[in-house]
Amino acid sequence: MSVPDTKKTPLHEVHTGLGATVTEFAGYLMPLRYGSETAEHQAVRTSAGLFDLSHMGEIFLTGPEAGAALDHALIGHLSKLAVGRARYTMICDVDGGVLDDLIVYRLAAETFMVVANASNAVKVRDELVERSAKFENATVDDRSDAYALIAVQGPKAQAILTKLTDAPLGDLKYYAILPGAVSGIDALIARTGYTGEDGFELFVSSGDAVRVWEAVTEAGGEDLRPCGLSSRDTLRLEAGMPLYGNELTSETTPYDAGLGRTIKFEKGEFVGRAALAALDGKAPGRVLVGLVARGRRVPRHGYDIVDSDGTPCGVVTSGAPSPTLGKPIAMGYIDAGRAEDTDLAVDIRGKHEPVDKVALPFYRRTP
Numbered sequence: 001m002s003v004p005d006t007k008k009t010p011l012h013e014v015h016t017g018l019g020a021t022v023t024e025f026a027g028y029l030m031p032l033r034y035g036s037e038t039a040e041h042q043a044v045r046t047s048a049g050l051f052d053l054s055h056m057g058e059i060f061l062t063g064p065e066a067g068a069a070l071d072h073a074l075i076g077h078l079s080k081l082a083v084g085r086a087r088y089t090m091i092c093d094v095d096g097g098v099l100d101d102l103i104v105y106r107l108a109a110e111t112f113m114v115v116a117n118a119s120n121a122v123k124v125r126d127e128l129v130e131r132s133a134k135f136e137n138a139t140v141d142d143r144s145d146a147y148a149l150i151a152v153q154g155p156k157a158q159a160i161l162t163k164l165t166d167a168p169l170g171d172l173k174y175y176a177i178l179p180g181a182v183s184g185i186d187a188l189i190a191r192t193g194y195t196g197e198d199g200f201e202l203f204v205s206s207g208d209a210v211r212v213w214e215a216v217t218e219a220g221g222e223d224l225r226p227c228g229l230s231s232r233d234t235l236r237l238e239a240g241m242p243l244y245g246n247e248l249t250s251e252t253t254p255y256d257a258g259l260g261r262t263i264k265f266e267k268g269e270f271v272g273r274a275a276l277a278a279l280d281g282k283a284p285g286r287v288l289v290g291l292v293a294r295g296r297r298v299p300r301h302g303y304d305i306v307d308s309d310g311t312p313c314g315v316v317t318s319g320a321p322s323p324t325l326g327k328p329i330a331m332g333y334i335d336a337g338r339a340e341d342t343d344l345a346v347d348i349r350g351k352h353e354p355v356d357k358v359a360l361p362f363y364r365r366t367p
Contacts, residue, residue, distance in 0.1 A: 006027060044235055048155070053201065057114075058115055058142075060112065066093060068138070072135070075090050088192065095275045097252065148212075153235075186204070290360040290361070293354075
């Protein structure tokens with residue numbers, strides 16, 4: 001049963017009308033699946049899937065010092081971001097722990113949109129307000145409730161959206177964004193996603209969400225399937241993409257997750273700089289690895305990774321059956337000193353199930 005203050009996205013009635021299994025996630029009622037989560041997963045890999053991501057946070061920074069404020073607040077060099085482009089980055093605490101991973105879009109010279117994970121959106125907003133306080137010419141505005149976010153992901157995504165917009169989708173680069181009309185409705189169209197496939201994310205007014213969803217559904221026909229949180233998780237896991245709360249936490253630094261490249265020291269001072277600089281160039285104490293189960297049992301979040309003697313040497317952060325590989329897969333952290341070990345297992349309810357350590361990602365699309 002949902003708690004009384006659980007929110008509904010603007011598309012909630014659409015999901016229930018489609019017979020979706022709905023669950024509480026990050027304070028929202030969200031579709032978990034509409035039928036077969038495996039079929040939804042495969043649709044994204046082979047044709048296209050349609051996702052409601054309206055639970056995500058959209059926080060705007062505007063003004064002449066917006067870029068400088070973001071440079072101070074985040075680990076990336078956002079003031080150097082070109083208009084119309086996006087960047088993956090993080091907000092860290094003073095100790096270098098990750099508070100959230102983000103995508104920042106530069107919509108205009110003095111306008112940035114920060115997209116935060118739903119579970120962290122309020123925290124990110126509050127941190128941005130506090131960290132930008134000394135920048136008098138920067139304003140933070142949380143517009144999360146004003147926006148709906150609809151994603152079309154998969155190899156046929158561009159062909160489907162081309163039926164609905166005159167925007168030059170073929171020229172839109174990965175991690176870029178432009179304004180355009182989708183079925184006559186104003187939208188921000190971004191070539192971004194969280195599935196490992198090509199695709200687009202449509203930021204539209206909350207009041208326009210249903211019309212856009214229905215237009216995309218009609219344009220997609222049999223090539224498009226609505227997809228829920230379950231398939232989104234297996235898709236991102238196959239693509240080796242971190243999930244906040246699993247691979248990324250406040251106890252994790254970007255270096256732990258193999259994402260040290262996102263830290264831009266050259267920009268000068270920023271929150272967490274001293275702590276992260278102290279780690280720069282040093283081998284992290286643990287390494288994020290991919291694991292493929294040899295059997296059918298699934299390594300799950302929180303399960304111990306053990307060595308040949310049965311001694312714990314790491315922990316699983318995410319795990320699920322992989323529809324693409326046909327085997328259970330997982331990501332997890334292992335002690336850096338055991339990074340070369342090949343004889344590993346996962347303790348699944350007292351039984352040590354052997355796994356093979358593999359390079360991430362598990363799946364990479366063919367361009």
